[in-house]
Amino acid sequence: MGFIAKELEITSPVPAAKIFKAFVLDADELFPKIVPQAFKSVEIIEGDGGPGSIKKIIFGEAEQFKHAKHKVDVLDKEKFVYHYSWIEGDALMHVFEKISYEIKVESAHHGGSVTKITTKFFTIGDVHLDEEQLNSGKEKVIGLFKAVEGYVLANPEYA
Numbered sequence: 001m002g003f004i005a006k007e008l009e010i011t012s013p014v015p016a017a018k019i020f021k022a023f024v025l026d027a028d029e030l031f032p033k034i035v036p037q038a039f040k041s042v043e044i045i046e047g048d049g050g051p052g053s054i055k056k057i058i059f060g061e062a063e064q065f066k067h068a069k070h071k072v073d074v075l076d077k078e079k080f081v082y083h084y085s086w087i088e089g090d091a092l093m094h095v096f097e098k099i100s101y102e103i104k105v106e107s108a109h110h111g112g113s114v115t116k117i118t119t120k121f122f123t124i125g126d127v128h129l130d131e132e133q134l135n136s137g138k139e140k141v142i143g144l145f146k147a148v149e150g151y152v153l154a155n156p157e158y159a
Helices: 016-025 027-034 131-154
Strands: 002-012 039-046 054-059 067-076 081-089 096-107 113-123
Touching: 002 131, 016 027, 016 096, 016 113, 016 131, 027 039, 027 131, 054 081, 113 131
Parallel strands: none
Antiparallel strands: 002 113, 039 054, 054 067, 067 081, 081 096, 096 113
């Protein structure tokens, strides 16, 4: 099995608790609402949303993939930490055993937040991953984050 890790850091004017709630806790409802072209639906098919839960994602028409399942590995609402792994679906492209994401949101000195995302790619065999493909995924994550951030900023009543 091969392994590659990539790190990403996104600064936001939104406070840590609020961006964690929107980007993680409310993601199942918000993603399809905010970016329907990317997410058609997200539903919990096993568990209560906490560690061990399985979620099924149906992607929107703008995405090259149709579906995926991910497993919640860690959810710490007090420390703003969320880890999950894509475990099934065409998003793994028969290249990855799984793709794991580790998200940690921290308060920033300016009143906003810093979200740190580590992505770990576990390949089937020794597959060479194209840097362009990895960067494309990174840009999608940033775009999704900024869409959620924009929604929170445009809706001050969102808590």
